[in-house]
Amino acid sequence: MATAPQERSNLVRTFELLWNLREHSGLGRKAGLTVDQITSAAIEVADAEGLDSFSMRAVADRLGVGAMSLYRHVPGKEELLDIMVDRVCAEVRYDNEGPASPGDWRTRLEHIARSNRAMIERHPWLLRLFPRRPPQGPGVLAKYEAELRAVEGIGLTDVEMDSALALLLGYVRDATAGVLEWKTVSERTGQSDDEWWMTIGPLLDRVLVSERYPLAMRVGTAASEHYKGVHDPEYTYEFGLQRVLDGIEAFVRTGRE
Template sequence: MDFERSLDLLWRDKGETPQPTRGRKPKLTLDKVIATAVALADAEGQATGSMSQIAKELGVGTMTLYTYVPGKAELLDLMVDSVLAERDLPGPGDPLPDGWREQVRLYADRTLTVFRRHPWIQGMSMVRPVLGPGLMAGQEYLIATVSDIGLAPRKAAAAANGIEVYVQANAALTAETAQVEQQTGQSTDAWWGQRSVFWEKYFDVDRHPAMTRMWESGGYDVDTCEAVDEAFVFGLERMLDGIEALVS
């Protein structure tokens, strides 16, 4: 992978837009190539489309794509950052929700929405992230949100990182659920419904007394998707409670 070329393409709004490296006069735009690759990944539920498949969708020859991007690895970087940029988070000087907690909730809601819209993104590594404007906008937003609430700099950075990791992990779980449902054509609740025999025949109440009490007291009286959303909100709010208590 050509890392520097990838950065040039990711940050193409800085200065002149890089021109195609070779070939005839451009018939497309880089943004069109990215959008088409994203749409193909959305339709298939995974970002495994080849350069030839993407070229076919665009109605051009495969070699034409290489006048815009060096290869599939660089295109994947552009796809991921394009999707992250869809969060359209407020930047410096833009109006913000009232209060830092509402600002964090906005980050969480928009990140979840993007992962639901593009389930394939959960298969992309966030450990070694794409250093593009979409990612940086999210990190800048979180740092700005927690930097003035009374935390020491290192604790503010840790708080921002903790929020980011928690939100991304849960967003990835949500995306994986949507991806599996798309690929199998079966909802998660239907999948569990097919396995009701497990609870009737194999589940041992004596070996799992805490789970049994939770079941009998109504703790599981919610469908799978609602339970996941409820757990996410509960965990996020408790994390924010902890940060708020530390500030206090």
């Protein structure tokens, strides 16, 4: 386990790398690699294989160099992960300029939610990195700045602006994780929804009694008919997103009254 001074040293080194304040550590001969190349390769490895197989050696193999070559540029795996997070945050683009007008802030928040979901779907390994202190790099800060502009000037205090974003993005992160998990259920279990229902349906018929489980039978039947199956993760995701936005809108409206 790293000592506190070492952790502080690596934090400083990571910050310098994020802001391009220092490219090489000065250890040994200057290699033909850059932090940008290493980060790109690392993201490719994580996207393809997830974090279970992620390592400095795996990144080095993708670049066709020895693992020790990477350490001339990046202190270690944890620091590289921070740089990767900052890079993928920089991929997110918003078209909002200046403070939100009273009539369009909800649309902007909805756009933020969809953009963050798309980022997670492109890079699902991000879900494994929570909770984690966000790297204070240009990608993370630019994304945060743009997201704050969506709720600037609508009647929230600074702390409420930050909390509204935390609420929205927390929902997006957790709900997207649920959608991605559901999409792999058939693969993980070896059964499609129809196959699962053909097995479990007759068994349920033997034990379900409407007098004992009236709500379960009524609601379960209505839901499965609506979903045309066991579950519809996209419907559930959208339902939850709109309710989160409803809650923020109600809070903003209350503050103005």
